[in-house]
Amino acid sequence: MKRVVKVKNVAKAYDNKFVLKQVGFEIKKGELVALLGKNGAGKSTLLNVLLQLTPKDQGEIEILGERRLKTEALGVMFQEDFVLERVTVKEIIELWRSYYPKSKSYAELIKIAGLVEKSNVLINKLSGGQRRRLYFALCLAGDPDLIILDEPTVGMDLESRQAFWHQIKKLQAAGKTFLITSHYLEELQNIAQRFLILQDGCITFAGTLQDLQQKYQKVIVRFRSSLKPSFFRKLAGVVQLQSEVGNYTLQTTKLNEFLKQLTPYLTELEDLNIEQGTLNELFLEITGGDSDVLSK
Numbered sequence: 001m002k003r004v005v006k007v008k009n010v011a012k013a014y015d016n017k018f019v020l021k022q023v024g025f026e027i028k029k030g031e032l033v034a035l036l037g038k039n040g041a042g043k044s045t046l047l048n049v050l051l052q053l054t055p056k057d058q059g060e061i062e063i064l065g066e067r068r069l070k071t072e073a074l075g076v077m078f079q080e081d082f083v084l085e086r087v088t089v090k091e092i093i094e095l096w097r098s099y100y101p102k103s104k105s106y107a108e109l110i111k112i113a114g115l116v117e118k119s120n121v122l123i124n125k126l127s128g129g130q131r132r133r134l135y136f137a138l139c140l141a142g143d144p145d146l147i148i149l150d151e152p153t154v155g156m157d158l159e160s161r162q163a164f165w166h167q168i169k170k171l172q173a174a175g176k177t178f179l180i181t182s183h184y185l186e187e188l189q190n191i192a193q194r195f196l197i198l199q200d201g202c203i204t205f206a207g208t209l210q211d212l213q214q215k216y217q218k219v220i221v222r223f224r225s226s227l228k229p230s231f232f233r234k235l236a237g238v239v240q241l242q243s244e245v246g247n248y249t250l251q252t253t254k255l256n257e258f259l260k261q262l263t264p265y266l267t268e269l270e271d272l273n274i275e276q277g278t279l280n281e282l283f284l285e286i287t288g289g290d291s292d293v294l295s296k
């Protein structure tokens with residue numbers, strides 16, 4: 001598969017403090033990659049460096065096979081909106097379309113924005129969520145091959161989010177490549193092929209949701225049994241075990257293997273209950289519990 005993004009050994013410091021120390025990853029054509037990290041981890045800095053809006057101190061970046069940024073093949077949606085006064089929705093869409101040699105039609109873009117009824121409304125009169133939808137449509141104006149979205153769904157209501165992810169799926173099916181940062185991890189679990197975790201200035205994890213769960217997810221198993229704690233302690237991935245008069249609560253990091261080992265002894269167990277943490281809990285585990293991240 002063709003490589004769309006290549007980042008190697010990238011470092012970036014602000015005032016001699018390194019936010020990115022040694023960042024490296026690749027994204028292949030058609031992949032949707034989620035970039036995760038707690039507040040201040042450097043996600044926006046990394047995107048800015050990728051887009052050459054901030055100079056890097058070190059490293060190599062190649063996008064769509066070139067070091068030069070092919071802006072005509074890129075669609076970007078930033079975290080912060082710019083608000084122009086005295087410009088209508090229709091005018092800004094037409095302006096954006098005019099920047100590209102091969103642009104999507106106005107009709108398609110206004111539909112993506114979900115603002116057909118608001119085409120003559122001034123941008124500064126739109127709600128925050130409506131503006132996010134408009135900026136998403138603008139980012140698609142040039143029919144880009146690589147789409148970079150920084151916290152795209154912040155401020156969108158449930159309906160807008162659903163429409164947004166539906167749109168992303170359609171673009172995915174059309175072979176577009178994505179790099180998306182988001183704090184709403186539950187939204188990304190069904191859509192991202194791979195996750196990157198930015199932590200302490202490096203990519204500390206790159207892999208699928210399954211890899212992520214296997215590596216970090218807490219699985220709590222509860223049951224009653226007359227077997228001894230020493231028996232359960234030896235089973236696969238058991239990292240914590242509490243027992244009180246035959247009532248067990250344990251944590252395993254290798255659920256599949258653990259269950260395989262436990263199967264011959266199932267008759268010795270009662271009230272077996274397995275609880276897998278949510279993706280958000282997993283994220284807290286990975287990033288060391290920055291609850292701010294999730295309350296955004």
Ligand SMILES: Nc1ncnc2c1ncn2[C@@H]1O[C@H](COP(=O)(O)OP(=O)(O)OP(=O)(O)O)[C@@H](O)[C@H]1O
Nearest residue numbers: 014015019037038039040041042043044045046079
């Ligand atoms: N222009 C700048 N000058 C100095 N420091 C900066 C600048 N931009 C960002 N920083 C610092 O770099 C660090 C990383 O910031 P960045 O915005 O990249 O993080 P982030 O992961 O995108 O955070 P969030 O999830 O809150 O958006 C922070 O400590 C921030 O204060």
